[in-house]
Amino acid sequence: MRFFDPHIHMTSRTTDDYQAMADAGVRAVIEPAFWLGQPRTTVGSFVDYFSTLVGWERFRASQFGISHYCAIGLNSKEANDEGLTREVLELLPLYALKEGVVAVGEIGYDEITDAEERAYQAQLEFALEHDMVVMVHSPHRDKKNGVLRSMDVAAEVGIPMGKLVIDHNNEETVQSVLDRGAWAAFTLYPHTKMGSQRMVELVKQYGPERMIVDSSADWGVSDPLAVPRTAALMLEQGVDPDWVEQTCWQNALEVYAQSGQIDVAALEQKPQVDQSQLFGDSSILRGQEPRVDAAVVN
Amino acid sequence: MTSTRAQMSTTTTHADLYSWLDAALGSHWAEAGAAWWTQALERVGGGLSGSAFGATLSVASRYAPRVDLDPGADALDRAHEILPGWNPERWDVLEATRARLLLARPDLEEDSFASDLETLCQHADEGELRAIYKSLALLPEAGRFSTRAAEGCRTNIVPVFESVACDTPFPFAHFDDLAWNQMLIKGLFIGAPLVRVVGLDRRLNPELARMALDLADERRSAGRPVQPELWMCLGTHGGQRALDSLQHELASDHTAGRRAAYLGLARAGHEGLPEPDHQLSGVHERTLAGDIGRRSFTLLED
DSSP states (O other): OOEEESSSSSGGGGGHHHHHHHHEEEEEEEEEEESSSSOOOOOHHHHHHHHHHHHHHHHHHHTTOOOOEEEEETTTOOOOOOHHHHHHHHHHHHHHSSSSEEEEEEESSSSHHHHHHHHHHHHHHHHHHHHHHHEOOOSSSSSSHHEEEEEEEHHHHHGGGGGGGSOOOOOTTTTHHHHHHHHEEBBBBBSSSSSHHHHHHHHHHHHHHTTEEEEEOOSSSOOHHHHHHHHHHHTTTTTTTTHOOOIIHHHHHHHHTSSOOOOOHHHHSEEEHHHHHHTTTTTTTTOOOOOEEEOOOO | OOOHHHHHHHHHHHHHHHHHHOOOOOOHHHHSSSSHHHHHHHEEETTHHHHHHHHHHGGGGTSSOOOOOOOOOHHHHHHHSSTTTTTTOOOOOHHHHHHHHHHHHHTTTSSHHHHHHHHHHHHHHHHHHHHHHHHHGTTTTTTGGOOOOOOOOTTTTTHHHHHHHHHHHHHHHHOOOOHHHHHHHHHHHOOOOOGOOGGGGGOOOOHHHHHHHHHHHHHTTTOOOOGGGGGGGOOSHHHHHHHHHHHHHHHHOHHHHHHHHHHHHHHTTTOOOOOOOOTTTTHHHHHHOOOOOOGSSOOOOO
């Protein structure tokens, strides 16, 4: 099977992860901008980070036959540094309109402070002005309230619900997101947030429409193979293969292709890897034999 | 080198470059609908700069596709006439669009443009970097940008490296020896096609030959094959050490390497080339025809 992981932080992952993902059938990923696990202290850190997302990381992914897209935005935690926020919001037009940027994200709330709300609103307005998809991070604490409020504010700004993805949902929030007409994404973490078994139950209960599975794998304990693993569990437990395809590939493609930044026809083709064309052995291969014309196994 | 620079300072050349790009892009914009394009050119010509110019360069990707520009043989000949060594054969429509937008700036010769260009590079994605680096040779007083171009050679993203190093007269005309030699050795490391480095044969030098021979020794110590294109970096400069290393390669079982070493010996002016066996007959014919320039190092594999 083929998989689309529409929320994963690949800058924190190794080439072993890329290889395992490619072997497991992950063909495309979206890397939303977020924090580093600790707050940045200067806007230059954002410049380099955003540049990595549209540059080196995309190139790294391509070496494994994986199409790498990204979302650009100021995350909610760092929105609480208001001086920095002003500077980062000025950077937004320089990066969010680049090739392969499929959404503004991940943005939203962490503690639901006024500063977070101002940054969220400003970025929603930017998304509206440029007709972009929005990827929303829902908070860990006071989650249900945060999800409702992020949808309310997006609606007030005028974001069409068909262009709004609310991520990190759980059993308590999914119904309200689906009711509003937004897309409901689920982050599958080994120990916290959602587990694969709970995801199987949710798909059985709510069906596949506007439901999206992602790994959100990052620098923490997380699983870059969460999407293929969950798909396997769904199939094992009798979920209709079409539903698995929808939740682990098609829905993500549909919502983010609205950006016009995904060449859907190219993505549908079986990827070919030719590391010798593009890779430096001073960089990543470091002396391994390049893989040439090896079809990515999936 | 100086002739390129002198030629680029004439406004005639710039008028020619504009018409070349306009002609090459003409059919695309006729088909795609020229509303955005006309407006963008007008705004840039009217003095758009800073991040507003950067945003225009970025959003060009939403209007111009990454498909081959395919200018045709006559246009390629004309490109070489306008700017010797410039070969836009592999340009795509998006790159040409971005190049034309750069050239539309009214302040091309001023510091404001140079400073904007540096900021653009700092914020650029891969596609933008490719377009900017491919455009450098087309700019007036292009030598101003040699530090930026040398930075471009430090990338490990091969398509970006090629945009600086290949099919453009820029490095030949504007790099100092250190940047020039580093570019070629780096090209070997990342597998970039050195046969497409303009002026390579005319700027071979003893230091480059030494660096290449050191690299050959390193590869052999590591039990790895020597890159065949390494042997095009010697010319007549390596002395006895080069001849020994080339003979060593010739005695190997690496077909492409043996062929390249044979060409390397011919380039070194070595008297008494060994009798060619079946693997070497093709390159032997090339040497007889005097075809031992950089382009002779193509198609060395079976």
